[in-house]
Amino acid sequence: MAEKNQNQYQLPESNAYRRSDQESLHTMEDEEAKRKKRMKWTIGIIAFVIFQVVQALFFVLVIMKFKSPKFRVAEFDIQTLEFNQSSPSFNMSFVAPIRVKNTNWGPFKYGASTVDFTYGGFPVGQAIIPKSKANFKSTKKINVDVTLNSATLSNNSNLGSDLSSGVITLNSQGELRGKITVMFMFKKKKTSQMNCTMAISTSTKAVQSLSCN
Secondary structure, eight states, X not given: OHHHHHHHXXXXXXXXXXXXXXXXXXXXXXXXXXXXXXXXXXXXXXXXHHHHHXXXXXIIIIXXXXXXXXXXXXXXXXXXXXXXXXXXXXXXXXXXXXXXXXXXXXXXXXXXXXXXXXXXXXXXXXXXXXXXXXXXXXXXXXXXXXXXXXXXXXTTSSHHHHHHHTEEEEEEEEEEEEEEEETTTEEEEEEEEEEEEEEEETTTTEEEEEEEO
């Protein structure tokens, strides 16, 4: 009888151990779940911070990097070209395709300006550029009528020899002053310069070469 009673007392003790093990297992599982949750939150916060830093760097280095738009004259077809070799002179007319390339993330608003065409440093004609704007990441196209003549040239110019060689070299210079606006509130004044050189063939009456700095 004593032995039987002893076995009866041992059963509750075994159940207690089993419950203790189960509670410990649940506690470990809860701790592991909490640890994984904390890890997810930590990774999420780090990823968010990295994203914000990258976004800020992109904004500062790309969006807020103001560049002077490119101000150029593109290749064109000559409408009329008359010249005289014996008494060196020329008259020329064409439509000048003026281009304002704006690579900024905001529009470039500029005032009215002019493009001066010169030969050997002497003015031979001018193009009028009306005030306007070049939208962000786009190129403003302006076509203006131009008439050039050599009436103002000095008698000591090289026009006679250039006409004999069959090539007239012209230059175009201009300046656009304006303002770039990003996100409607960040503004920066910028100036665009034009300095182009073009070689005109008197035999073909066409632009032989054109380069801009």
